[in-house]
Amino acid sequence: MADKVTFSVFRGAPDDSGVAQGEMIDYTVELDEGMVVLDVIHRIQSSDAPDLACRWNCKAGKCGSCSAEINGKSQLMCMTRMDEVFHDMPDPSAPITIKPMQSFPLLRDLVTDTSWAYKTDKRISPISGPDEKDWVFHQNEANRIQEFRSCIECMLCVNTCHVMREHQMFEEFVGPRFFVRLAGLEMHPLDKIERLKEIKDDFGINYCNITRCCTEVCPAGINITDNAIIPLKERVVTEYYDPLAILAKKLGLRK
Numbered sequence: 001m002a003d004k005v006t007f008s009v010f011r012g013a014p015d016d017s018g019v020a021q022g023e024m025i026d027y028t029v030e031l032d033e034g035m036v037v038l039d040v041i042h043r044i045q046s047s048d049a050p051d052l053a054c055r056w057n058c059k060a061g062k063c064g065s066c067s068a069e070i071n072g073k074s075q076l077m078c079m080t081r082m083d084e085v086f087h088d089m090p091d092p093s094a095p096i097t098i099k100p101m102q103s104f105p106l107l108r109d110l111v112t113d114t115s116w117a118y119k120t121d122k123r124i125s126p127i128s129g130p131d132e133k134d135w136v137f138h139q140n141e142a143n144r145i146q147e148f149r150s151c152i153e154c155m156l157c158v159n160t161c162h163v164m165r166e167h168q169m170f171e172e173f174v175g176p177r178f179f180v181r182l183a184g185l186e187m188h189p190l191d192k193i194e195r196l197k198e199i200k201d202d203f204g205i206n207y208c209n210i211t212r213c214c215t216e217v218c219p220a221g222i223n224i225t226d227n228a229i230i231p232l233k234e235r236v237v238t239e240y241y242d243p244l245a246i247l248a249k250k251l252g253l254r255k
Helices: 037-047 082-087 115-123 139-150 156-160 175-186 196-201 213-217 224-240 243-250
Strands: 004-014 020-030 067-070 073-076 096-099 106-108
Touching: 004 037, 004 106, 020 037, 037 082, 037 096, 067 156, 073 156, 073 213, 115 175, 139 175, 139 224, 156 175, 156 213, 175 196, 175 224, 196 224, 213 224, 224 243
Parallel strands: 004 096
Antiparallel strands: 004 020, 067 073, 067 096
């Protein structure tokens, strides 16, 4: 690892019309062994740019606050070690770029407005099961949905999803993070709410074309595509597009 490295960091804010304006500013940073990218940002704030805006909290990969794009890849700055960054660079002597997530509106520098996520979360009905809270179900049913509970809502999956990033379909499509939540509810053995119509019509499951980009960037290791999105798609297809399943339901052979 080089002792001093150049980092090109985005600095800017939206103009009066809300359009992001800014530029990449170079900073030369002396690195210590074991540093993560968030350490670099803190060193830049300490030595060169105290007004550099950066959102962070736990520095342990659990809060999802420090999401950014490092050399174009959606990552948590607190969990991305500098030796990993150098390993992935074709030219280790080139400046390392750090930008805010590009799918969300810019607030300032590396901070974006992710309030869309809170609004979308409210669109999804919470779990509704038996009134008696002493719920009992098989361990394998619990294991199936436990993976989804490890989501830290970093929004990296949304940032890398082309439906959101390139087409900005935030109203029609809830994106991979919320398909993870919907999968956890839809697969819960005691949830009483029928969600498939919403998943198809309101939440836009059909827009996903299974590129697996969301799974690739998930810092929690959730298999978003295979374990959440594809099973939801299969349930929607069975319910609304499979002629044999539709006939069986009409004949009372399937609930």
